[in-house]
Amino acid sequence: MIHMLISATTALMTAISPMNSYTVIDDTSNLPLLNPEMQERKTLKIQLSNGLEALIISDPQADQSAASVSVAAGSWSDPLEYPGMAHFCEHMLFMGTKKYPSENEFFTSVSDYAGMTNAFTAPNRTVYMFAAQTNGFLNLLDQFAHFFIDPLFNPANIAREMHAVDQEFAKNVENDDWREYMVFKETGNSNHPNRLFSTGNSETLGKIPQSALKKWHDQYYSANKMHLVVYSSLPLETLKDTVVQTFDQVPDNSQEPTDTSANLSSAAQLGHITYIKPIKNKQTLTLSWELPHDLSVDPTKSADIVAYALRRGQKYSLYENLKADQLIDTMSVRVDELGGPEHRFFQITLELTEKGIQEYNTVILRCFSAIAGIRSTGVPAYIYQEKNTMAQLNYQYQERQNPFDYIMKLGDSVAEEDLSTYPRNSLLATQYDPKKIEETAQFLTPKNCAISLLASPSITKVVPNQKERWLGAEYAIKPVSKKWMALWEKAKPNDQIKIPGPNPFIPDTIAIAPSANSVPIMIANSDLGKAYYVRSPEFGVPDSIYKVHILSPELTPTARSAVLASLYIDHITDVLYPTLAEANAAGLSCAFDYTRSAINLTVAGYSEKAPLLLQEITKQMPLNPPTKEQFQVYVDRHEKAYLNSSKDLAARQAKELLDAIVNQDKTTKKDKLAALKTIDYDEFLTFYKKLFEKTYTEALFAGNLTLKTAESAWLDILHSLGHSPYPVEEHSQTKIVQLSNASGPYEITQFTNVQGNAALLLIDEGTFTYPKRATQEILSAAMKEAFFNELRTKQKTGYIAQSDASEIEEHLFQYFIVQSNSHQPTDLLYRFEQFIEEYNDNLTQNIPESRFETLKASQIASLKTRFRNLAAKTALWDRLAFERDADFSFVESRIQSLEELSYQDFQKISHTFLGRDNRRRLAVLFSGKLANPFAYKELKVSEMNEVATYTARQEKKPLQESASALN
Numbered sequence: 001m002i003h004m005l006i007s008a009t010t011a012l013m014t015a016i017s018p019m020n021s022y023t024v025i026d027d028t029s030n031l032p033l034l035n036p037e038m039q040e041r042k043t044l045k046i047q048l049s050n051g052l053e054a055l056i057i058s059d060p061q062a063d064q065s066a067a068s069v070s071v072a073a074g075s076w077s078d079p080l081e082y083p084g085m086a087h088f089c090e091h092m093l094f095m096g097t098k099k100y101p102s103e104n105e106f107f108t109s110v111s112d113y114a115g116m117t118n119a120f121t122a123p124n125r126t127v128y129m130f131a132a133q134t135n136g137f138l139n140l141l142d143q144f145a146h147f148f149i150d151p152l153f154n155p156a157n158i159a160r161e162m163h164a165v166d167q168e169f170a171k172n173v174e175n176d177d178w179r180e181y182m183v184f185k186e187t188g189n190s191n192h193p194n195r196l197f198s199t200g201n202s203e204t205l206g207k208i209p210q211s212a213l214k215k216w217h218d219q220y221y222s223a224n225k226m227h228l229v230v231y232s233s234l235p236l237e238t239l240k241d242t243v244v245q246t247f248d249q250v251p252d253n254s255q256e257p258t259d260t261s262a263n264l265s266s267a268a269q270l271g272h273i274t275y276i277k278p279i280k281n282k283q284t285l286t287l288s289w290e291l292p293h294d295l296s297v298d299p300t301k302s303a304d305i306v307a308y309a310l311r312r313g314q315k316y317s318l319y320e321n322l323k324a325d326q327l328i329d330t331m332s333v334r335v336d337e338l339g340g341p342e343h344r345f346f347q348i349t350l351e352l353t354e355k356g357i358q359e360y361n362t363v364i365l366r367c368f369s370a371i372a373g374i375r376s377t378g379v380p381a382y383i384y385q386e387k388n389t390m391a392q393l394n395y396q397y398q399e400r401q402n403p404f405d406y407i408m409k410l411g412d413s414v415a416e417e418d419l420s421t422y423p424r425n426s427l428l429a430t431q432y433d434p435k436k437i438e439e440t441a442q443f444l445t446p447k448n449c450a451i452s453l454l455a456s457p458s459i460t461k462v463v464p465n466q467k468e469r470w471l472g473a474e475y476a477i478k479p480v481s482k483k484w485m486a487l488w489e490k491a492k493p494n495d496q497i498k499i500p501g502p503n504p505f506i507p508d509t510i511a512i513a514p515s516a517n518s519v520p521i522m523i524a525n526s527d528l529g530k531a532y533y534v535r536s537p538e539f540g541v542p543d544s545i546y547k548v549h550i551l552s553p554e555l556t557p558t559a560r561s562a563v564l565a566s567l568y569i570d571h572i573t574d575v576l577y578p579t580l581a582e583a584n585a586a587g588l589s590c591a592f593d594y595t596r597s598a599i600n601l602t603v604a605g606y607s608e609k610a611p612l613l614l615q616e617i618t619k620q621m622p623l624n625p626p627t628k629e630q631f632q633v634y635v636d637r638h639e640k641a642y643l644n645s646s647k648d649l650a651a652r653q654a655k656e657l658l659d660a661i662v663n664q665d666k667t668t669k670k671d672k673l674a675a676l677k678t679i680d681y682d683e684f685l686t687f688y689k690k691l692f693e694k695t696y697t698e699a700l701f702a703g704n705l706t707l708k709t710a711e712s713a714w715l716d717i718l719h720s721l722g723h724s725p726y727p728v729e730e731h732s733q734t735k736i737v738q739l740s741n742a743s744g745p746y747e748i749t750q751f752t753n754v755q756g757n758a759a760l761l762l763i764d765e766g767t768f769t770y771p772k773r774a775t776q777e778i779l780s781a782a783m784k785e786a787f788f789n790e791l792r793t794k795q796k797t798g799y800i801a802q803s804d805a806s807e808i809e810e811h812l813f814q815y816f817i818v819q820s821n822s823h824q825p826t827d828l829l830y831r832f833e834q835f836i837e838e839y840n841d842n843l844t845q846n847i848p849e850s851r852f853e854t855l856k857a858s859q860i861a862s863l864k865t866r867f868r869n870l871a872a873k874t875a876l877w878d879r880l881a882f883e884r885d886a887d888f889s890f891v892e893s894r895i896q897s898l899e900e901l902s903y904q905d906f907q908k909i910s911h912t913f914l915g916r917d918n919r920r921r922l923a924v925l926f927s928g929k930l931a932n933p934f935a936y937k938e939l940k941v942s943e944m945n946e947v948a949t950y951t952a953r954q955e956k957k958p959l960q961e962s963a964s965a966l967n
Contacts, residue, residue, distance in 0.1 A: 021049035022244050029424040034396040036512075036540030037061060042236045045419050046243075050252035051224030053419050054243050055410070058236035063865030064115065064403040065232035066131035067141055068411025069148060073220035075198030076123045076260050076339060082208055084200010085216050087121040088165055092213060093128070094119075095157040097146035103157055104789050106143050109136060111785035112851065114858035116404045123194060123339035124260065127411045131404035133858050134233050138242055141230070145246040148221055153213045160796055162202055163822075167799035169201040170821035170931070172471065174279045174647065174755050179473035180286075180454055183276055186468050187269055187477060194264045194339065197470050222255035223247075227419070229410045231403060264343055265290045268477060269450035271485070275462040276454045277474040280644040283352040284454040285360055287367060288345050289444055291335075295436075296344040301429035302436035303346050306444075307333045308387050309379045309499055310348070310370055313581020316498040318370040320578060326629065327356035327363050329637050341416055346444060354636055357459050361484045368446065368491035375441040376493045382502050384432040389506065390587055391427050393606075397510070397541050399869035446480065446488040505586035505613065507606045510542045513704050519888050520700065520877050523707065524714050527725035529697035532881050533710040536702055539870040544607035544703035546614055547878045548717060549598040551696040554687055556732050557597050557664050559671040563638065563679060564687045565594040566672075570634045571626045576617060583613050590617060596665050596883075597732040598698075604871065607704040611713055618720035622692040631681050638676055645669035650758035650926040651800055651819035657750065658760055658815070658924045663808060664735040696726040698882050702874040736809045738920075739764040745921035749825070754928045756798075756821045759828035763836075764920035765805075765812035765913045770897035775909040776812055777898070778855045780805035782847050783839060787816060790835055797823045797831065809883075814913065824935045825925035840914035849903045860898050863891055 025045035033041060041059040048054065078085045094117075096103045110117045115132030128147065132140055172178040185194055197204060228247055230239050278284075295303050310318055311333040322328040330351040337344045348367055350356070356363055401409075417425045457463055464474035480488075516535035524531040555561055569592040573580070580590050588605035590613065603614050626634065645653070646669075660666045697717055701710035739746070765776060784803045792801035798820035805814045816832045823831075839846055847855070867873040880888050887893075912918060939947065 021248055022046045022240075025053070025420050028420050029422060031392070031395060031424055031427075033398065034510075035398060037400065037538070038398075044236055044240055045422075046240065047419075048223065048244060048248045050248055050250055051222075051254070052226045052228060052247055052250055052252075054228040054230065054247065055414055055419065055422070056236060056239045056243060057229070057231045058234060058239055059231065060233050061400070062134070062231060062233040062403065063400075063861075063868050064131050065134045065137035065230075065234065066129065066403040066407035067144055067231070068127060068129035068229045068407045068414075069144070070125050070127045070227045070229075070411050070415045071148075071221055072125055072225035072257060072415060074122045074124045074126050074339075075196065076193040077220050077258055078193065078196055078198070078200075079212075079216065080196075082200075082212060082216075083197040083204040084165065085205070085208070085213075086126055086220075087198065087200050088161070088205050088208070089213060089217055089221075090119045090121045090126050090128070091161045091165060092153055092157065093147040093151050095161060096152045096154055097143070098150035098152060099146045100143050101152060103154070103793070104785075106130075106140070107785050107789060109140055109143065111781060112136070112854050112858060113140070114781065114862045115140075118408070121198070123198065125340075125415060127408070129404065129408045129411050131402075131407060133861050135857070136854075137232055137234070141242060142246055145250070148223075148226065148247075148250045151217060153210050153217070155210050158208070158210060158213070160793060162205060162208075163796040164792060164799055165200055165205065166202040167796075167821050169199050169470075170755060171649065171799055171819065172199065176278045176280055176282055176454060179279070179468065179471050180276055180452060182468050182471050183274060183473050183475050184269075184452070187266060187274060188264050189262060189266050192262050192264055193258075193260060199470075201470075218251070219253070220255060221251075223250040223252040225255055225257070226250065227411075227415045229407060229414055231407055231410075260339060261293075261342060263290055264338060265450055271447045271449070272477050272479050273451045273453055275457070275460050275464065275476045275478065276452060277457055277464050278454045280647045281456075281640050282454050282644075283357040283459070284452075285350045285352055285356075285363060286452045286454075287348040287364065288450045288452070289347075289448050290450075291344045291346055291440075292443065293342060295440055295443065296342050298436060299425065299430040300433040300436050302433055302440045303335050303344065305379055305384050305387060305429065305437060306374055306440050307335050307346060308585075309374065309383050311581075312383070312500040312503075312585055313578050313583075314498075314500040315578050316496060317500065317578070317581075318366065318497050319581075321494065321497050322350070322356075322363060322366055323574070323577075325355075326353055326633050327359060327366075329353055329633075346440075352455075353633055357455055360453060364451070364484070365487055365491060366494065366497070368488045369494040370497045371441060371444045372491045373493035373497055373499070375438065377499055378434055379437050380499065381432050383500070384429065386503055386506060386585070388428055390585065393507070393510070394587060395423070395427055397543075399539070399541055399543070399871065401869065446485055451480070500582075503582050503586050505583045505588050505609045507542070507586070507608045509608060510606075511608070512540065512542060513607070513706050513709075516707065520702075520881055520886070522886070523701075523711055527727070528695070528718055528722040529699065530882075531697075531699040531701070531710070531714045532877070532886075533707055534700070534702045534874075534877055535705075536870060536873055539703065539873070541870060542606055542608070542704050543604065543870055544610050544701070544705045545870060545874040546601075546603040546610065546713065547700040547702075547874065548601040548603075549596075549698040549882065550601070550721060551598045551698070551726055551731055552691050553694055553726060553730065554691050555594075555597045555599065557734070559667040559675040560679070561597070562594060562667055563672050563675045564684060565599055566638060567631070567634050567679075567684060568688060568691065569594065569599065570637065571630065572621055574626075574630070575620055575624065579613070579616055583609070588613055596734055610705070611709060611716070614713055615716050618717050621721065625685055625688040628681050631684060635676065635679075639673065642669040642673035642676065646752065647754055649800075649819055650752055650754055650756050650928045651760070651817055653750070653752055653754075654758045654760040654924045654926045655817065657748070658762060658922070661748075661922070661924075662737045662762070662813070692721055692723060694724045694726040695721055696728065696731065697721060700874065700878045700881055702877060703870050734809050736811045737764075738811070739922060741919050744919035745923065747829075747923045747925065749925045749927065752926050752928045755930075756819055756928045757823065757825045757828070757930065758817065758819050758926040758928070759825040759832065760815060760817040760924045761829060761832045762922045762924075763814040763913065763918065764922070765814055765918075766920075768807055768810040768812055770893060771901060771905060772812060772909055773807060773894060774859075774897040774901045775906050776805045776807075776814065776913070777859045778852065778901075778906060779847075779910050779913065780814060781855055781859065782851070786839060786846065787835060791818055791828075791831060795831060797828060821930060822932075822934070824933075825927055829923050829925065836914050837916070840911060843907060843910055843914075847906075852903050852906060856898055856901065860895055863895050863898070867891070
C-alpha cells in the first residue's frame with residue numbers, strides 16, 4: 001500500500017521544496033535477508049513527484065556504490081522509419097549532456113574510480129547501469145541522471161556512434177543464436193513490433209537526424225516509465241535526498257505504455273518445424289510454446305513448476321532416458337520471458353547427437369510422452385515446496401555480489417512487478433495449484449508448439465528456400481507430417497520417465513558453524529597430498545566450498561593429455577548427472593575442469609549435505625569406464641566443439657592462440673582436435689585405468705564447516721583417490737613465455753573463415769615485483785578507458801576495443817585487442833603502437849599526479865574489497881595455497897606496495913613498460929572476411945599498366961567560346 005509522507009496541508013510546500021516531493025511506497029515483500037553480514041542493510045522504496053520509482057539500498061559494508069535506470073521503452077517502441085532507434089539512443093546517452101558535454105567524461109570518471117558501466121536494449125525496456133568507488137559516486141550519479149534529463153545527441157557523435165552500432169551488428173551476423181532469433185521474429189506475428197529489426201545498422205539509421213533522436217527520447221524517456229535502483233554504503237538519508245533532488249528533474253510527459261499484448265508467434269510457426277541452416281556445427285532442437293496470458297502472468301508459477309519437474313535431476317528423468325539411448329548431449333527445460341512477464345515461453349531445448357539428429361521425431365515423441373506423464377500424475381506438492389523453499393533460501397542467504405553485477409540484475413528485474421512487493425512475486429509462487437498445473441500440461445500440445453531445428457540441410461534433407469533479411473540466415477518452414485503429428489498427439493506416459501522423488505540434498509537445517517580461523521591452516525601434508533582449512537567467519541552464509549586438485553603422471557601439459565582429461569570429465573559428469581542435478585536444485589553445485597595439468601573439482605553450496613555429495617563424487621571417480629558406444633558419443637561431442645571454435649569471433653580465436661603461446665599449460669582447440677583424431681578407445685581405457693594409480697591431491701576446505709568436518713572430508717578423498725603417491729619432484733611445472741628484447745617485436749599472422757578481423761598486441765612487462773605490479777594496475781586502469789575511447793569511439797575501428805593487464809605465474813603482461821569489420825589487422829596494430837607511443841610521451845598529461853592519487857586510492861580500495869564473498873575469497877586462498885607457496889599475506893603486500901608507490905617511480909616504471917626500448921612485444925593478427933574490405937594490394941612497378949591507364953591533360957577551351965556554348 002502506498003502512503004503519503006506529507007499531508008494535504010503541506011501540499012504547497014511539496015511543490016516548492018523538491019527535497020520533500022516524493023511518496024514512500026510500503027515494502028510488503030516480507031523477505032528479510034538472513035545473512036548476518038547484511039543485517040545493517042536498509043532499504044527505501046519511493047515514488048518521485050514526476051512518477052519515477054526508486055529502490056534505494058544503503059549497506060554500510062557495500063564495497064562499491066552502483067545505480068541503474070530501467071526505462072520502459074525498448075526495441076518494440078522503434079519508429080517504423082528508423083528500426084534500431086531504441087538501441088541507438090542507448091548508445092548516444094553516454095556521449096554527453098548539457099551539464100556534462102564532454103563525450104568521454106563519464107567513462108573516464110567511472111574508470112578512475114575502479115568502476116564499470118554498460119547498458120542493454122531489450123524489447124520492452126532499456127537498462128543503464130554503473131558501479132564505482134563510493135568516494136566518486138555522488139558526482140557520477142549526477143552525471144548519470146543527466147542522461148535522462150538533458151542528453152545532447154551531438155551530430156558529430158551521431159555519425160561516430162553509428163559506426164559502433166554497425167560494428168555491433170556485424171559482430172552478430174555469424175552468431176547462430178542471433179540468427180535463430182531473427183528467423184523467429186521474421187516468421188512471427190507480422191502485426192507485432194517484435195517483427196522489426198531491433199539492433200539497427202547504418203542502413204536503417206544512417207540518415208537519422210538529431211531532431212528525430214531528440215523527439216523519440218522526449219516521447220519515450222518519460223519519468224513515469226522509469227525505475228531507479230541505488231546501492232551504496234552511504235547513509236539512507238543521504239541517498240534519498242540525492243535521488244530526490246537529482247532525478248526529480250527528469251521530465252514527465254505521462255507517456256502511456258505501448259500496447260504489445262498480441263502474441264509474438266504466428267500460425268505459420270505452430271504445428272510446423274522451422275529448419276535453419278547454422279554457421280557452426282550445431283544440431284539444436286527447440287520445442288517452444290507461447291503461454292496464454294493467464295498462464296504467463298500466473299502468480300502460482302505453475303508453468304515454472306512443470307518445467308522444474310521435467311528437468312529436475314533423477315534416475316528416471318527425461319534427460320536420462322534420452323541420454324541412455326544416445327540421442328542427446330544436453331537438454332534444458334525452462335520458462336523464459338521475451339518482452340516482459342506477459343510474454344513467456346515454455347521451452348525444451350536439446351542438443352542432439354549424431355544418432356539423435358537422425359531420429360529427432362522420436363526425440364520429440366519422448367518429450368510429449370514426458371508431458372503426458374505430467375498430465376496423468378500431476379506434479380506433487382513436495383516439488384512445489386522444494387522449488388519455493390530453495391528460491392526463498394537462496395534469496396535470504398544471498399552472498400554479497402559484485403556491485404555491478406548486482407545492480408544490473410536489479411535493474412533488469414525491478415520493473416517486472418509492483419515495487420511494493422518486489423522481489424517476492426518475481427521469486428516465489430503464491431500457492432500450490434494442481435488445477436493450474438493441469439491446465440499448463442494440457443496446453444503443451446503439438447498443435448500449440450513451434451519447433452525449430454538448427455542443423456545442416458545435408459542432415460535434415462530439408463533445403464532452405466527463404467533467407468532472413470538482416471543476418472541472412474537460410475531457412476525453410478515445413479508442416480509436421482500427419483503421421484508424426486498423430487503420434488505426438490496420442491503420446492502416452494513412458495514408464496521409464498517419472499516424476500522425481502523428494503530431493504535428499506534439500507537442507508534440513510540451516511546452522512552456522514562456530515567462528516574459527518580467517519586464514520588457511522594446513523591440516524594435512526604427506527606424500528599423498530596437502531590440505532588446508534579456513535573457516536572464514538567474516539562470511540555469515542551457511543555455505544562451504546571444497547576445492548580439490550588431482551595430479552597424476554597421466555596429466556601433462558600437452559594437447560593429448562588435455563583431451564584425455566576432458567573426455568574423462570565428460571564421462572564422470574554423465575555418470576554422476578542424476579546426483580549432481582539433484583544437488584544443484586538444492587543449492588549445492590559441483591564443477592569439474594582441467595587446468596595446470598590437474599583435474600579440478602569444486603563443490604560449493606549449503607554446507608549440511610556437502611560431505612555427502614563429496615563422498616558420492618569421489619567414490620565414483622575411479623570406477624566404471626564408459627562403453628565403446630559411450631566413448632564415441634564423447635568423441636563426437638568434443639569434435640563438434642573443437643570444430644566450432646574455428647567459427648568463433650576472430651578476437652576470441654586470437655586470444656585463445658595467444659594464451660596457448662604464453663602458457664604451456666594451455667592448448668588451442670585446433671591442437672586438441674588434431675590430438676582427438678588419434679585417440680582410440682583402447683588408449684582411453686588405458687588412461688582411465690592408470691589415472692588414479694599414482695596421485696597427489698591438493699585440497700582446500702573453506703566456509704561454514706568445522707575443522708573436524710574438513711579432516712573427515714580429506715580422509716574420504718584419500719580413501720577413494722589416494723592409492724599410491726605421485727612424488728612432488730615428478731610433477732609437471734607450469735612454464736610461461738619470456739620474450740627476448742634483442743630481436744623483437746614479433747608478429748604472428750593467421751587466417752580465419754569468419755566475419756571480421758582482429759589484432760591483439762601483448763607487451764611483456766617482465767618478472768613480477770610488487771612495485772611493478774602496483775604500477776601495472778594503475779597504468780592499466782587509466783589506459784583501459786583511453787584505449788576504448790581512442791580506438792572505438794574516435795577512430796571507429798571496431799565494436800570490441802579492450803585493454804587489460806594480467807599477472808601469470810609471477811610474470812606481467814599488458815594486452816590490447818580490437819575486433820573490426822572495417823580495418824585490416826596490420827592497420828589496427830599500427831594504431832595500437834601509435835596510441836601507446838602518444839600515451840607514453842604524454843604520460844604526465846594523461847595521468848597527472850592528482851589523477852595518479854585518485855587511481856591509486858581506487859586500486860587500494862578495490863584490493864581491500866574485491867574478495868567480497870566466500871566464493872571469491874576461497875578462489876584467492878586456493879590460488880595462494882597451491883600457486884604461491886601459501887603466501888597468504890600476498891594481497892596485503894600488494895596493498896602496501898600501492899600505498900608506498902610514488903608518482904616519480906610510477907612514471908619511471910610506466911615508461912619502461914611502454915617505451916620502444918621494450919621490444920618484448922608479440923602481435924597476433926587474424927584476418928577474416930570483410931563485407932567491404934579496404935586493403936592495399938602489393939604491386940610491382942612493371943604491373944602499373946595492368947591496373948591503371950594514362951591520360952593526357954585536355955586543353956581548356958577559351959572563356960568566350962565556353963560562354964557562347966552556354967548561350
